[in-house]
Amino acid sequence: xxxxxxxxxxxxxxxxxxxxxxxxxxxxxxxxxxxxxxxxxxxxxxxxxxxxxxxxxxxxxxxxxxxxxxxxxxxxxxxxxxxxxxxxxxxxxxxxxxxxxxxxxxxxxxxxxxxxxxxxxxxxxxxxxxxxxxxxxxxxxxxxxxxxxxxxxxxxxxxxxxxxxxxxxxxxxxxxxxxxxxxxxxxxxxxxxxxxxxxxxxxxxxxxxxxxxxxxxxxxxxxxxxxxxxxxxxxxxxxxxxxxxxxxxxxxxxxxxxxxxxxxxxxxxxxxxxxxxxxxxxxxxxxxxxxxxxxxxxxxx
Amino acid sequence: xxxxxxxxxxxxxxxxxxxxxxxxxxxxxxxxxxxxxxxxxxxxxxxxxxxxxxxxxxxxxxxxxxxxxxxxxxxxxxxxxxxxxxxxxxxxxxxxxxxxxxxxxxxxxxxxxxxxxxxxxxxxxxxxxxxxxxxxxxxxxxxxxxxxxxxxxxxxxxxxxxxxxxxxxxxxxxxxxxxxxxxxxxxxxxxxxxxxxxxxxxxxxxxxxxxxxxxxxxxxxxxxxxxxxxxxxxxxxxxxxxxxxxxxxxxxxxxxxxxxxxxxxx
Numbered sequence: 001x002x003x004x005x006x007x008x009x010x011x012x013x014x015x016x017x018x019x020x021x022x023x024x025x026x027x028x029x030x031x032x033x034x035x036x037x038x039x040x041x042x043x044x045x046x047x048x049x050x051x052x053x054x055x056x057x058x059x060x061x062x063x064x065x066x067x068x069x070x071x072x073x074x075x076x077x078x079x080x081x082x083x084x085x086x087x088x089x090x091x092x093x094x095x096x097x098x099x100x101x102x103x104x105x106x107x108x109x110x111x112x113x114x115x116x117x118x119x120x121x122x123x124x125x126x127x128x129x130x131x132x133x134x135x136x137x138x139x140x141x142x143x144x145x146x147x148x149x150x151x152x153x154x155x156x157x158x159x160x161x162x163x164x165x166x167x168x169x170x171x172x173x174x175x176x177x178x179x180x181x182x183x184x185x186x187x188x189x190x191x192x193x194x195x196x197x198x199x200x201x202x203x204x205x206x207x208x209x210x211x212x213x214x215x216x217x218x219x220x221x222x223x224x225x226x227x228x229x230x231x232x233x234x235x236x237x238x239x240x241x242x243x244x245x246x247x248x249x250x251x252x253x254x255x256x257x258x259x260x261x262x263x264x265x266x267x268x269x270x271x272x273x274x275x276x277x278x279x280x281x282x283x284x285x286x287x288x289x290x291x292x293x294x295x296x297x298x299x300x301x
Numbered sequence: 302x303x304x305x306x307x308x309x310x311x312x313x314x315x316x317x318x319x320x321x322x323x324x325x326x327x328x329x330x331x332x333x334x335x336x337x338x339x340x341x342x343x344x345x346x347x348x349x350x351x352x353x354x355x356x357x358x359x360x361x362x363x364x365x366x367x368x369x370x371x372x373x374x375x376x377x378x379x380x381x382x383x384x385x386x387x388x389x390x391x392x393x394x395x396x397x398x399x400x401x402x403x404x405x406x407x408x409x410x411x412x413x414x415x416x417x418x419x420x421x422x423x424x425x426x427x428x429x430x431x432x433x434x435x436x437x438x439x440x441x442x443x444x445x446x447x448x449x450x451x452x453x454x455x456x457x458x459x460x461x462x463x464x465x466x467x468x469x470x471x472x473x474x475x476x477x478x479x480x481x482x483x484x485x486x487x488x489x490x491x492x493x494x495x496x497x498x499x500x501x502x503x504x505x506x507x508x509x510x511x512x513x514x515x516x517x518x519x520x521x522x523x524x525x526x527x528x529x530x531x532x533x534x535x536x537x538x539x540x541x542x543x544x545x546x547x548x549x550x551x552x553x554x555x556x557x558x559x560x561x562x563x564x565x566x567x
Binding site for chain 1: 425544
């Protein structure tokens, strides 16, 4: 298998496949140790620190130091002040995820079932745009959606946009950027689970007089659920925390929670920034929890 | 009629898929086009004229190439470290039995399920609380990059490894290969495409990262941070030259890997 062919698989695949076998003993722990230490020191400990920081007395500062006072009020205050940005982030991320499903599903389906010997090439093509830097790509949307460029002119001529309508610096532009940037994270896991669908199942459905769409709805779609769930998470989560698209393609009214957290850290208001970060994470964990339970996949991790 | 409809059904989805690919490539084409742009003003981002100057004078913009060097150094170091740590973890998780394996799985998955802004804030909170905010810079960026690449490496290598028959390794051991020989002669070559894919992914994640880096960079400037700063002031067309070069180099590596694996199979 090629390097490119390997990329998508892991996100839905792998977990327990041949887990029956395997050696016991110390070696496993030793192999695990360095990576686990890294995760412990730089992921678990920081997360605890972040929660602690969110409870500091906000009257302190970086210079004078903060007092740990278990100041729950930080959460109440920050959520009250930044509720619109939190809601907006979740809404934009949700819209972008839906767009990614609409664009990504047919692409993943085409690669899995229709691409034939072009499969590897198409997979490479999904990943390829990744390689031009994220920010440079996002900036090129500034050009594509610009007022004097083709797209806006065509939409104005078709009266979809008013004579002085814009695309750039609108929520539309932000969602476009978000869905563009995270599309591969939807396509790859979807492809990985679609590829494992046995085409004979669909043929069997057709033999039993299922119309193509019925066969899709009853067979292909349920079997691709693990990929769809993984793809949704991998799109929704980074999109909800992103502030690059909002900053480069949006306007002051499209600010997302990431913009605020970044600016609060920049301004040195650590307790509020930390409280917002924890709230964002909590909101995401809750949403993900209910979503995964509804979607009924437990093979995710 | 029904045959016509089936043909349409078959090709319609492929056509839609190809259209989506075209959409995905459109910004890449813009990046390439813009690398030849001769901008009329610093404030507008439109194609004003063709020039080769940007390619002749890549390092023209002040400190752009310095930031690029920083990004490449961090990218390489983080890739090597994350690939090494992650591959070891993947081997442990697939080939070894130990207590808490499912906890380990969750543990590896969590960083991927954390938004960058949260991960970046946590690290910053740690560095500040540990009183090392003064050393924010190259090495704190490195720590962060290894962290977020690690999970992707584990998942990618694990997938490859789980697809391999453990009996191949058992067979080698039966033929009196010791653990070391089994690893280097059997396991490693078979898993290598997965490791290569993981390394490529790591490098592009590291090279691309802005949000986490920006929080933990101190005075250090990586290439995405340079682009961010430039975006506020007027974008030098050279960033598109870098984008184009990165794209071409990565495609070259992928295609070389593809050809290599074709040859091995043949």
